Amino acid sequence: MNNVDKNTFLNINLKSISKNYKIIENKVGKNCIVAATVKANAYGLGVKKIVPSLTRIGCKFFFVATTNEAIQLRKINKKIKIFILNGLITKELNLIHKYNLIPVINSLSQLKKIEHYQKQKKITLNISLHFDTGMSRLGFDKNETKELINNKSRLIQKSKILLVMSHLSCADNSNSKLNKIQLNQFNSIRSFFPKSLHSLANSAGILLGKKYHLDMVRPGISLYGGHCQMNEKKIYNDVISLKAKLIQIREIYKGDTIGYGATYKAKKRMKVGTLGFGYADGFNRLFSNNYKILLNKKRIDIIGRVSMDLTTVDLTNLNSKEDLMNKEFEIIGSQFSINYIASLINTVPYEILTNLGKRYQRRYISI
Known part of the structure; x- marks a missing residue:
């Protein structure tokens, strides 16, 4: 593609x-x-x-x-x-x-x-x-x-x-x-x-x-893998996961702001990571300051506004010795399924799924 x-x-x-x-x-x-x-x-x-x-x-x-x-x-x-x-x-x-x-x-x-x-x-x-x-x-x-x-x-x-x-x-x-x-x-x-x-x-x-x-x-x-009824129990297997690598890490200081509209203001010295996806890739702006992603089962906050191509996350509490640039962060997966994240922004999993953009590298698993 x-x-x-x-x-x-x-x-x-x-x-x-x-x-x-x-x-x-x-x-x-x-x-x-x-x-x-x-x-x-x-x-x-x-x-x-x-x-x-x-x-x-x-x-x-x-x-x-x-x-x-x-x-x-x-x-x-x-x-x-x-x-x-x-x-x-x-x-x-x-x-x-x-x-x-x-x-x-x-x-x-x-x-x-x-x-x-x-x-x-x-x-x-x-x-x-x-x-x-x-x-x-x-x-x-x-x-x-x-x-x-x-x-x-x-x-x-x-x-x-x-x-x-x-x-x-x-x-x-x-x-x-x-x-x-x-x-x-x-x-x-x-x-x-x-x-x-x-x-x-x-x-x-x-x-x-x-x-x-x-x-x-x-x-x-x-x-x-999407739910189709109100209050549906888990019947079907999850089909997708969405992952991303960092494209930049930076330090910010107390009083610094992040992203359009300066919607997040640092209360202390922080380590911030930037991931290369945004609302142009189907990741809704409603997740701004309102979502967590995963790395090694640790939950990491999205901070600042989701922009067209970029999303910023708080890396402050992660092990400073890890090579974070080569890690794959999980945005959608077993912990945060399309059904769960649809509920966060009052939509349906159909919309989450069909909006996932063409810029993601698709990896098909058949085993």
């Missing part, structure tokens, strides 16, 4: 991803397909490594957001089934045909376009139908759903409906009444498509129980 920093390291444990996949398989049972959601470059961790790792343990179905993402996957593997969640763009029909991709059809207009294309080309394509049961984001709305069900034989003449799906809006809250409402709505809709696969559950939906698993589940964040 171009423009990587030789002093910052994002370790990605492929074995942990495989273990998480197997945990999900055991939860849903042998009659339910586990399809991996690898949109946004596998949540920023790299499809070129992660997709082959998952196919080796039996994953054959993958979900992405866009046609470009789908084509990238097809170039990695010729045999897997690839679904495009964001739907159909007319000018991409030739690419969908060429690369044997499965568009998730989200509206009647999209359905009519792909039907017309197939009639012109005298071909049959696999598609998925997405019905909106409560997200109000993508999928056939209530009126379109009714029209499609009442006119199914006229509207669907060429397409092979491989999958019928919907998406849960509140699965992160297992007590939400909307979960059961959506399940009931989807069960009613899917009864009109008995020959297709049926899917409702994302990562959080998997934890709602067997009724939500149906024929296929679509985990995303759970594969990568």
Whole structure:
């Protein structure tokens, strides 16, 4: 990867991803397909490594957001089934045909376009139908759903409906009444498509129980070690750790300030280290004066404001004889997981993971 920093390291444990996949398989049972959601470059961790790792343990179905993402996957593997969640763009029909991709059809207009294309080309394509049961984001709305069900034989003449799906809006809250409402709505809709696969559950939906698993589940964040439900216990293995080496050490004195805004003022003589990552690399400014990193199990305070490319830490209490410049400090890891640090700044692990920048040197662990 171009423009990587030789002093910052994002370790990605492929074995942990495989273990998480197997945990999900055991939860849903042998009659339910586990399809991996690898949109946004596998949540920023790299499809070129992660997709082959998952196919080796039996994953054959993958979900992405866009046609470009789908084509990238097809170039990695010729045999897997690839679904495009964001739907159909007319000018991409030739690419969908060429690369044997499965568009998730989200509206009647999209359905009519792909039907017309197939009639012109005298071909049959696999598609998925997405019905909106409560997200109000993508999928056939209530009126379109009714029209499609009442006119199914006229509207669907060429397409092979491989999958019928919907998406849960509140699965992160297992007590939400909307979960059961959506399940009931989807069960009613899917009864009109008995020959297709049926899917409702994302990562959080998997934890709602067997009724939500149906024929296929679509985990995303759970594969990568992130929590997806409120107050979720540790079920899955951590996948990433983030480490960095110092790029400078300096001494400051009582009254000296650190960083933009002078938000930290030294009360005594101190040793300060500078690390080469910042908010441009996905390390949020909210961690300014509000986070600890690790070295040899010792907790070290971030002091001063996190800037675009740099973060400063207090090294005062570390052994002065250690060669600190060659040590790797742990920013994210087993002590400070993506779930823990997301809670510190009131966000979700999805955001922490997908924001991790391209400048980190990625190291893949497969043993």
